[in-house]
Amino acid sequence: MDIAPIFASLHKHRTPVALIVLEIALACAVFCNAVFIIGQRVAELGMSNAIAESHLVVISVNGSNPDTARADIPRNLAALRGIPGVTGAAVMTSIPFGQSAGVDGVSTGPDSQVHPGASRYMLGEGGPRVLGLRLLKGRFFGPGEYADSTLRGGMMPNGHVVIITQSLAQRLWPSGHALGQQLWVGSEKHYAVIGVTADVARPGSSSIGRGSAHYAVFFPLAPDPAFTQYVVRSAPQNRQRVLHAAEAKLHTLAPNMVIKGQTFAQIRDQAFTATRSMAWVLVLVCLVMLTVTAFGIVGLSSFWVRQRRRQIGIRRAIGATRANILRYFQTENFLIVSLGIALGMVLSWGVNLYLMKHYELPRLPWHYLPVGALTLWLIGQLAALGPALHASRVPPVVATRSV
Amino acid sequence: MLKMTHLSKVYRTEVVETYALRDFNIDVKEGEFVAVTGPSGSGKTTFLTIAGLLETFTGGEYMLDGVDVSGLNDNARSKIRNEKIGFIFQAFNLIPDLNVFDNVEVPLRYRGMKAAERKQRIMDALERVGLASRLKHYPAELSGGQQQRVAIARALAGSPRLLLADEPTGNLDTQMARGVMELLEDIHREGATIVMVTHDPELAARAQRNVHIIDGQEVDIAEEPRFQAEQAASSHG
Structure with missing residues (x-):
């Protein structure tokens, strides 16, 4: 693997790397906590209630x-x-x-x-x-x-x-x-x-x-x-x-009397309307966040491929196969996303502490962190795939062109 | 080592066909130092890119180290470039993000060589070009001559069968150019096969043999008035 030279190269482009790492970290923190809250809300939808719900209708009377x-x-x-x-x-x-x-x-x-x-x-x-x-x-x-x-x-x-x-x-x-x-x-x-x-x-x-x-x-x-x-x-x-x-x-x-009848199923359904809406809003937030992050990665990767077109040609000229070039950009993306995830884990923990303190949310179970990490790794790899394939198609003869 | 027979390269558009090389023939023996000369647009660079498997050709035959390269796929061509060919470019073509050590290491990594062997080869190559003390320097921290020496070290580290040099002194001042040329001559004396593309008759004269290209074809310099005039001018200048 080309990890050491890739790190060296990333070090030379610290500012854009830091920005995308921060974006990924933020996405990781929001995603882990949002998925956790969605899980909590979904669990609430199925809240146990040891009565014969399916057999009951309720008539409310007033007046x-x-x-x-x-x-x-x-x-x-x-x-x-x-x-x-x-x-x-x-x-x-x-x-x-x-x-x-x-x-x-x-x-x-x-x-x-x-x-x-x-x-x-x-x-x-x-x-x-x-x-x-x-x-x-x-x-x-x-x-x-x-x-x-x-x-x-x-x-x-x-x-x-x-x-x-x-x-x-x-x-x-x-x-x-x-x-x-x-x-x-x-x-x-x-x-x-x-x-x-x-x-x-x-x-x-x-x-x-x-x-x-x-x-x-x-x-x-x-x-x-x-x-x-x-x-x-x-x-x-x-x-x-x-x-x-x-x-x-x-x-x-x-x-x-004012009379209103409902089946118990309707009562349960109404009781969790806000919970369901909240879960859907969080799903939407996650999707938007992940989409923005993916576009950020696509944008940066595309920019780097354009900027390093000649460098790619040089690598091809001195023996890199298309697969080597593809792997280089995918590995580079993996490293950037991994840095973002590492920071995102710390942020997730911090966000969870804040939510625990102010919104009575339970502690974030540890297994949400690898779920978040895997999701971001997958999104990162998919987002970088297009630009990486584009890079792998740069012909080696580019190395001999002065412009 | 390098033999092209009736080789042609045609660039086609919807309305026109342009021959960059036409019925081109060359035979470079192992251990030779050949200079390929010619005016701008004559096809020198096209020859080099085809010789280095950076581009495909349209017709004819090309045997490199006994292998017919015309039917090779992209991976096989990459492997040959990596293992059998060392490139020295006019613009040095070092990777600016990597230091000297890492630049020389790039082709060795693609070969899947173990770290200890890579390190040994890199150190040997950098010592050979006199830059063993600049391992951690980045290209931007080196002079043009030093950058070209790093590029030569990168080409040598893989122990290639053939060195292809494209105007290797074109971006250097006279003193640096002399140093690089002497280095190439030393490498040739040690047994390397070198094909150098240049438009500089003085440099070409230092090669064992010159091949002249005009309009994509190899020509005999004795029958080409334009070359005779250029040579006469350079010998008087």
Whole structure:
């Protein structure tokens, strides 16, 4: 390989080399971090949510009469359960990926130093079964626990039991003994943990950090005006029909309410619209960045081939084959891109530190660096190929021409 | 060593055919020092580029070191240029980005020679031309004469069978030209075959044999009045 003479030659052209190295380094840093963020966003699109999403439709209701709501809810649920194909219906205050109905700081006691924010789900009777919650430990709520739990005392249910998600249980009781413990909400109210479920996504979890996206607490609640979500379960193939029938039924029963029905798939899709857009914007940024870098390499390589046409002729005259000339320019490009990548790795790490500090991004896994390096090497080689082929076609007789 | 028989080189455009060489014949024996002379545009440089396999020819036959080169592909021609031919150009044709050592090394690298052997050959060649102390100098830091000596060292390092020199003193002042010419004569005395293209009758006179080209054909100088007049003028001047 001609590495030493190529380095010597590059040393003589420090300024243009430094500029293209900087461009490649910047592209490497942006590319590695952007691909990492895209990966994070794509992973969020598939965020786990241990409920029977494909079986559920959700009817949001607004404008219910607070005075009659407690009586209307059982009537409405009975009507929904009567729709052909419906296998269950329940009410909730909020739904996963939907709008938040409250986040509380929870802990293991008033003196605990650990008090993560957890979303509050209040479920009407039958809610766990309709949602398809997967109980890992303990039990679901009994009928009496629903009846005993109301919001008459304020914002929090005045019941005494909760079910929590597995992630929250591990966060609060890392040793794994959540069942039977007291979950404190703030410093005054506490509830006995009677069950631990597989992780259910929080409302608004598309914008919550990955670590706490499944911190949720389920409270039982007697029929209450706070219930704004009717969750209806059916076989997946019946969803659309059930959705239209449920909307029509509630319209008939409560003509003054604003009713909006969606399948759960639509809810998930909407929840991640911004995430998807962000991912596409980053893909576009990467493509533009890599294209600009490739054009930079093409431009510099073409300029050098034109500038060194006579030198190429001399090399051909004293024995270089076309392949030697092609290899020379490809090797030269490889060295320049490698310098850029080496600097780009350091920059990537720096950019990642900045993003970690200011945007709560996790540490960039090391394997993104070789991915970035391979991409830039490939782009560099492809970008330099045209000018290098052009150089390899310079005839040796050029060496004898004075101009 | 170098034998061209009825060789022709035609440059064609849509409207005209120009013969740079026409029915050209030359036979250079091993160990000879031949000067190829002629006026500007006579075909001297075309002869040199074809002799050095830098260009192809249109017709005729060219045997180099016993090999018919007419059917060789580009790679084979490159290999012959690298292993059998040493070039000395008027404009030196050193690579400005490389120092003296690296310049001399270039053809040896293309030959795939091992580093230790390359180094030995480079040092021998540079000592031969008296520039062993200038290894790290770049061409721009050397005089014209020194640059041409580096070019000669580059040509010698590969131990070529044939040295082709194109106006080797054309860009040098008299003193430097004399030094370079003496070096070529020394190299010839050591057994090298040299073909030198020049329009300088004084230089040509130092070769063993002169071949004159006019209008792309070899001519007998005794029958060419123009050459007789030039020679007479130079001998009186």
